[in-house]
Amino acid sequence: MHERLLEGWLDSAGERTYQGPFCQVLSAMGYTVLHSTRHAPIEFGKDVIAVAPDGVPCAYQLKGNPGARLTHAQFRDIHAQLFELATQAIVFPGCPPGPHRSYLVTNGNVDEEVQRAIDDMNRSFDRSGTGSIVIISRGQLLQWFRDHAAEFWPSEIPELNRVFQLLAATGNEQPPFELLHEVLGAMLHLDPKVEESLGAAELERRITSAALVVAVCMRSFSQRDNHYAVIAAWVLYATYVAAACERFAHAPDNVAGRAVAIAQETVLRSLLDLAEEASRRAHHVEGDPLTDTAVYRARRSLMVGLFSALWLWCKRSGAWPVEEAKEKVQALIDAARGEMELWGEGAVPQFLALHWYQAAANASISSDLLLRDVLRATVAIQKDGTESFTLPSPYYSIEDVRRHQLARATGAPDPFEHDSRRAASSFAEPLFHLLVRTGLKRTCKDIWPDLTRIAHESFEPAHAWGFCLWRTATGVSHTRILTHEEQWSNVVESARCIGTPEVPTFLRERPELLLLFAILCPHRATPNVVRYLGRVFNDVWWIAPPVDEAPTGG
C-alpha cells in the first residue's frame, strides 16, 4: 500500500515539494548534502549540491513534472540551465575542487526526444572534457523512495488510519499537530510508557523513513501551498528526531544531523515562500471574508511571529538567501504588527519574536515598550462575575479561544468547559525577567505587585526528550506563587539565568528551530526557554553577566 501512496504523492508533487525528501534519500545513501535551496543566488542551474560517498561533488537540477512527461518543448526552455549545470564549476564552501557529476532530476517520465537531446549534449561535453548529464526520472526516484520508506512505513491499522486522515485533509487547515505527533511518535518509538531501546543504525533508517512519511502525509497541505502547515510539519519532524536521539542516547549530530539540516532547509525555504507569497498579495484575507474577521488579526500575529523568526534566523546565519527577501520581510512585519492580537498566551511567542526582531533591527526603546505591554497584558486580572482570570493558557489555540467565545451563541461544546478560568500565567515571570535585563527598574517595580497576585505555571517533562514532543504523558505541572516582597537583587539573579535543563542540547544549539517550535507549540516556551532565547536574540543586557543554569526554586 505504501508504494501506491508514494506513487500518488510523487505524481502530484512539484519540485519544491519533493526536493526535501530527495535530499533526505541522498543523505541516507551516504551523500553529504551541502546546499539545497531554490532561493540562493549561486544556483547556476544547481538546486542541490552534494558530495557523493566517493568524494566527488554532484550537482542536481530538479524539475517538477507531476503525472506528466518532460517534453522537448520544456527541454528547450531549460537548455541553458542544463548547460550551466554541467559546465559551471561548483563553488561552494565545503565542496571539494575538481570536476563534478551533473544530474537532471524529474518526477515525471522523460520524452525520448529529450533523452536524445541530452545524449547529444553529453557527446559535445565529452569532446570538451566536461562530465555528462545523467537523468534521474520518476522510476528511479520512486525506487529510491520505496527502498527508504518501506521498512518502517506505518502498517498497523491505527497508524494507517492516522496517515489516511492526514491524506484526506483539505490542506487549508491548521497544522495537524496531534496526528503528526502520533505518526512520528510511533515511527520513532517515543511513547514514554513503553521501555524500549533502538540501535543507531535502525534509528537512522527510521529517521529517513519518517521524513518520507511526513512528506507524503503533508501532500494536501503542500498542494494548497499551505506554507505554515509545511513549516510546522518539518519543525516537528526535526524536534521528534532530536527526541529520539536523546531518548536512545545516540549522538544526534551523527545520527540525525544531516536529516535535521535538510528539514531546516525545507523550513527556511517554506518561510521564504510564505514571505514571497504574502508580499505579492494585495491583502491577507483568506477564504470567506465575512467569517475571516474572526481570525484575521490572529493570522496577522502569526505572520509577524513567523517573519520575525525568519529575519532573526537569517541575521544569525550572517546572510539572506536573497537580499530582496530581507526588505520584503521587514515591510511585511511593519505592515502587520499594528494589527496583531494577543488572543491568549498562545500568541505570546509571536509577540516575543517581534520584540527580538525590533531589538535587533531598530535598537530603539520601542522593543522594550512592547515587552512591557505584553507583560502587563499577561498579569492583568479581568473579572467576569465572581471569576477572576488572565489570558487563556498557552495550551489553547486561537480556534479554541474563538469556539469558547462563541459557545453560547453556537451551542457547540465549549473547549474551556472543564477548565475554570483563573488568575495564572505561563509567561508573566519570564517576560518580567526579560524586562529586568533591560534595566527598566522603575517599570519592574510598578509591575511586581500584579505579578504576585497571579499563579505562575510551567511544565517540566520527566525526560528532556519529552520536551521535544507536542505532548508528553510524563512530567510535572508546576504552579508557583511569588513572595509578596522581593529584593531587586534576587530577581536580577533569576533574570541572569539562561540554563535550559529541560531542553536537549541538540535543540538548544539550534535556537532558530527552538524559536519556531515555541511559536508552534507555545506551551514549550517554558520560562527557561524564554530566558535563553532572550539572551540569544537580544543583545540588550543591563545586569550582571548571564549564568548558564536555571534559577533556584523556579
Place this chain on the structure above:
Amino acid sequence: MLPDYPKLKAEIADLLNRFANQRVADHQGFVGRVARHRIFEGDSTSLRRSTGEVEAKGFEEVGGLLKLSADEIPTMTLHDVLAKLDAVAAEIGEKTARSFMADLDKTLEAAGQVDGAKGQGISPQRFLQALERIEMDFDETGKHRELSLVMHPNNAAAMEAALHQLDDDPGLRERYRELIERKREAWRAREASRRLVG
C-alpha cells in the same frame, strides 16, 4: 453485521458524556463548585507557595462501574440510561469529593489550621474563633470576598441559629465587626507588602 448507526450514536454519546459530567459536579456538592484546572500533559503536579513550601502530588484515578446486559437493552428507555449514568456519576462525585476533602485536611493539618471542637457544639463564639484563623481577601470597595461553609447536613440547623445569634446580639455583632476590620487591615498590609525593594 447489522447497521450500527455510528454517527447518531456518537452524537448521543457526546450528550450522555456531558450529562454525566454535569451530574458528577452536582453530586460533588460544594467541591463541584470549586474552580477546576485542566492539566494537558504530564502525570503529576507541584505547588510552590510563597513561603517556599512545595506540595507535590500525583494523579489519582477515580472511576465508577456501569453494568449493562444485552437483556436489558430492548426495554430500556432514555430515562433508564440516564438513571444508570447518574448512579455512576454519584459514585464518582462522592469519591472525588472525599478525595478533595482528604487532601484539604492533610494540607490544613500540616499548616496547623485544624481546630477541633472537642465535643462543643456550634456557637457564634466558635464561628468567630474559626474566622480568626483564616486569611480574608477584600475587593477594591472594601467588601470581603464571599466565604463558603462546608458542614455535615446534621449541623446545618445549629449553624443557621449561630449565624442568626451573631446578627441579633449587639455584643457579638460588634465582635464580628471588629474582626472584619482587623482582617481588612491585615489585607491592606498584605497588599502594601507586594513590592520589589532595593
